[in-house]
Structure formats: structure tokens, C-alpha cells
Amino acid sequence: MKLGKYFLVFKNFWQVQLEYRFNTLIHFIIAMISMIGVFYLWSTVFGERAELMGYSKEQIVTYYLIVVYLFAAIFPWIPIAEEIREGRLSVYMTKPISYIAHTYWMNLSKTIFRMLIGLPILILIFIIFREHLFFVTDPIAYLTLIITALGAVNILFLFAVLLALIEFWVKFSESITMVTDIVASLFTGTWIPIVFLPLYIQNIASFLPFKYTGYFIIESFLGRLNMEQLFIGIGIQLLWTFVLLAIVKIVWIRGLKRYEAYGA
Amino acid sequence: MKLMKNLKLMSSTAKLEMMDRLSEPFPFTFVLIGVLLRFAVVIIFFKAVYLQVDTLGGWEINQTYILLGTYFFIEAISWASYVRGLNHLPRYIEFGDLDIFMTKPINVKAFISYRKIDVIFSIPQIATAIGIIIYGILNSQQPINILFYLFVLLCGIIIHFSITSIIYAISFYKIIRQSTYLHTELHELGQYPISIYKGAMKWILSIVVPIAVIYSFPAKAMYNDLALWEFLLVIFITIAFYLFSRVFWNSGIKRYESAKG
Numbered sequence: 001m002k003l004g005k006y007f008l009v010f011k012n013f014w015q016v017q018l019e020y021r022f023n024t025l026i027h028f029i030i031a032m033i034s035m036i037g038v039f040y041l042w043s044t045v046f047g048e049r050a051e052l053m054g055y056s057k058e059q060i061v062t063y064y065l066i067v068v069y070l071f072a073a074i075f076p077w078i079p080i081a082e083e084i085r086e087g088r089l090s091v092y093m094t095k096p097i098s099y100i101a102h103t104y105w106m107n108l109s110k111t112i113f114r115m116l117i118g119l120p121i122l123i124l125i126f127i128i129f130r131e132h133l134f135f136v137t138d139p140i141a142y143l144t145l146i147i148t149a150l151g152a153v154n155i156l157f158l159f160a161v162l163l164a165l166i167e168f169w170v171k172f173s174e175s176i177t178m179v180t181d182i183v184a185s186l187f188t189g190t191w192i193p194i195v196f197l198p199l200y201i202q203n204i205a206s207f208l209p210f211k212y213t214g215y216f217i218i219e220s221f222l223g224r225l226n227m228e229q230l231f232i233g234i235g236i237q238l239l240w241t242f243v244l245l246a247i248v249k250i251v252w253i254r255g256l257k258r259y260e261a262y263g264a
Numbered sequence: 265m266k267l268m269k270n271l272k273l274m275s276s277t278a279k280l281e282m283m284d285r286l287s288e289p290f291p292f293t294f295v296l297i298g299v300l301l302r303f304a305v306v307i308i309f310f311k312a313v314y315l316q317v318d319t320l321g322g323w324e325i326n327q328t329y330i331l332l333g334t335y336f337f338i339e340a341i342s343w344a345s346y347v348r349g350l351n352h353l354p355r356y357i358e359f360g361d362l363d364i365f366m367t368k369p370i371n372v373k374a375f376i377s378y379r380k381i382d383v384i385f386s387i388p389q390i391a392t393a394i395g396i397i398i399y400g401i402l403n404s405q406q407p408i409n410i411l412f413y414l415f416v417l418l419c420g421i422i423i424h425f426s427i428t429s430i431i432y433a434i435s436f437y438k439i440i441r442q443s444t445y446l447h448t449e450l451h452e453l454g455q456y457p458i459s460i461y462k463g464a465m466k467w468i469l470s471i472v473v474p475i476a477v478i479y480s481f482p483a484k485a486m487y488n489d490l491a492l493w494e495f496l497l498v499i500f501i502t503i504a505f506y507l508f509s510r511v512f513w514n515s516g517i518k519r520y521e522s523a524k525g
Binding site for chain 2: 023026027030031033034036037040041043044045047052170171172174175176178179181182183185186191192196197198201
């Protein structure tokens, strides 16, 4: 696969994102509103206690802060279902590019752009509220965060593509995505760290990819995992990436056979 | 006469919306499943929190169920009636589509508010929300005051409508594409009992952006826990926000310049 043309896609969408930088910034500021509720809720839950389930109050507030930041940045918004429905997929069929790869680089461009725009807000919050937050000093943790976040971007992207490809068979498949997003939000640990959930939900979470797109990333960043757990987690991320990639390829080929460019 | 005209229009828009939804029932059914699943996830979240504490800022779990039921009820009612209509406002303003409504002999704010009324798909949501409230009441076994609850709930819905119209009317002054996101994030602060918020934040969420008054106060009223000053605050906030939202909207609409014009 020649990467040059995809770097161009990356660059083009970067330019588009630059046009909307103010909106992206506003998006992050709004996302941080939820931190008000999180902070007061967990302050009340902790009360005078020093720790809960191995978390200090500072760690749990930091957990949510990173969750909010990450998901505002890495959550994929891809137009695949819309393009299939409206027949716009045909435009890509006549070009010497892979449509899925094109969408991947577009999504990666958006993700990295959003991460960079949101970073100053994150740093500002760390500076202002430093006494309520857990500051990670280990540089390895930051490297781990980048690696595991990239793994999460891939899994979330492939999962989103898979759902979007349902559009080949069912009209307005975005509504199915809404259902899966809600289920995923529980298993990613965006609502609450998975360790706080009942054991049967924790067990279900272990068999799904979502835990490795949120909870696992932040647990490793906060230094709550040992080396073995970290490597196993990254291995599982890779495994899910390959499994989803294989399923996406199969569904894509079958879906294309049904594609009629209706509305194009 | 104006009321009759609005009621007729409301009924027509509701019929059109119903036809639209029934023509594509599949996606709307999934959206409904999604909303009900979200209710379940929120309840799982609170149950997990209550595994760590007996009360949350003095609220036992059954009282929190009434708060959550109230939160879901107002969410369902508002999305079924005015939010879905008002959330188109930023786009109407940005692209000059508001002209279509301004040239008609109607109250623009009212018409936009009830333009997307959803009768069918909101019913299961509303029923579930009421079910959660009843579950909370039955399990708490404390004396309740339904009439007082309903009165404070009605005030909460008026405040909710006022805040929603203010959020979307900001776009008259500066286009905010993320108005719906802002609306959702702000209101999510109301799913927690007001007593968890301390100091200035408690007052901000009671007076400046009275999210707590919308959700926590009805739940307190159910058990006659609402102090006299809190009841008076509900009345004051309801009137003040309704009037302010009208002024904010009217002065905003004067600034509107058709983008297409």
C-alpha cells in the first residue's frame, strides 16, 4: 500500500479541521462541564475516606478528566453510512484508493487535530486544579498513553466502520450505532471505572473490545497495572484490531455486492 | 384565538411528524431502544455508586430513583415536544432559513418549539420514567405528596423550556453549532442530588443555571422535604427565567439578519 496518497488525505482533512478550530475548542470546553458533576459526586462518595477500590480521590477525578479528554478526541465520526445511503460511495470506487483506508486517514487526522486542540485545556485544568488531581510524573506512562490510545483509535474506528457497513443492508443504520454507543459507554468505563461495577458486568467487559479503548488505557496511565498486565492489554488491543479488520474486510466485500449507488 | 390557532398548528405538526416516523419505523425504534438502554446504564451507574455509600449527600437510593425518574421524564417530555424543534434554530439562523417562519402569521418561537412533536416514540420513555418514580416511591415507604411534586415538576418543566430556549437563542448573537451538546452537558449535572454540590457551585446550579431546581426540587417536594424558602425560590426562578428567556429571544430576533438576504 502506497502511503503517500493517504498522507495527502491526512493533510487535506487537517486543513479542513483548521477551518473549524474554534468549534473544536468549544467542543472541548463543553465536554469539560461534566467534570463539575464528577468532581462533586466523587468528593461526596469519598467523604473522609482515603481510598476506594484502590483509587485515591485525586486518581478518580484524573481518571474522568482523561476519559472526557480522550473520548472528545478519539471518538470516530465517519460518514460511511451516509455515503452508502446517498450513493456517494461511487466516487471513491473509481479512484485508485482504498475507501476504508481513506476514511481511516481522515479519521486519524481529525483525532490528532482534536487531541492537540484539547491539550491546552487539559493542561490548564491540571494547573488550576492541581491539588485535586493526580499528576503522573513517569515519562513511560505518557508513552504508554500514546501507544494504547492509538490502539483504541484503531479499535473504535474499525467498530464504527463495521456498524456503518450495515447500511448496505439496512437504511439509516446510524440508529443501531446509537444503541451500541450506549452499551459501549458502560464497558469502556466512561461512566464509572469498571472495577466499581458488579462482577458479572466486569466479566462481560473482559470479553468485549471496549474495555481496551478506555478503562485499560487510563488504568495503565495512572500506573495501576504492572508490566505483564500492560503487555497483555496491548496484545489484546492488537488482537481485537486484527479480528475487527478481518470482519470489516468480509462485510465490505459482501456489502459491495449489494451496493446499487442508489441516489448517486 | 391565538391559542386555538397554535393548538391547531401543533396538532398538524404532530400528525406530520408521526407520518414521517411511521414511514421509517426501524431507525426510530432503535433510537427508542437506545434511549431506554441509556436509562438502564444511568441506573447501573448509580447502583454502583450506592454500593460504596449508604446515602449520597443525604439522599438514599430510593429518593435518587425519584430524582432519576424525574430527570428522565423531563428529558422525554422536552425532547418529544420542544427540544427537537428548537435545536434546529442555530442552523436556521446560520443559513437564513428563519425567514420562512418570520414571513408567516405565527409566533416564531412557539412554532419552532412545537414543529417536531413526537407522540409515538416518547410514550415508552415517559412510561419508563414514571415506572422508575413509582419504584422509588414503593421502596421508600415514606409518606408522599403527589400534588406538591406535580406542581414543582411543572415549574421545573417551565424552567427547562426557558433555559433551553435561552441556550438555542444564543445563536442569534453568536452561532454555536454545539448548542445541543451544551444543552445536554448542562442538564446532565441535574441527575445528581443537589446536596452533593457545595459552596458557590450549589448556588450557581440553584439560581444562575437552575438545573438543580428543575430536577432535585421536585424529588424533594415528593417527600415534603422542600423548605419554604426553597419553594419560594422555585416560584421566583420559574417566573424570572420565563420572562428573561422571552426578553433574550425577542432582543435576539431583532439582531437576526437573513444570511441569504
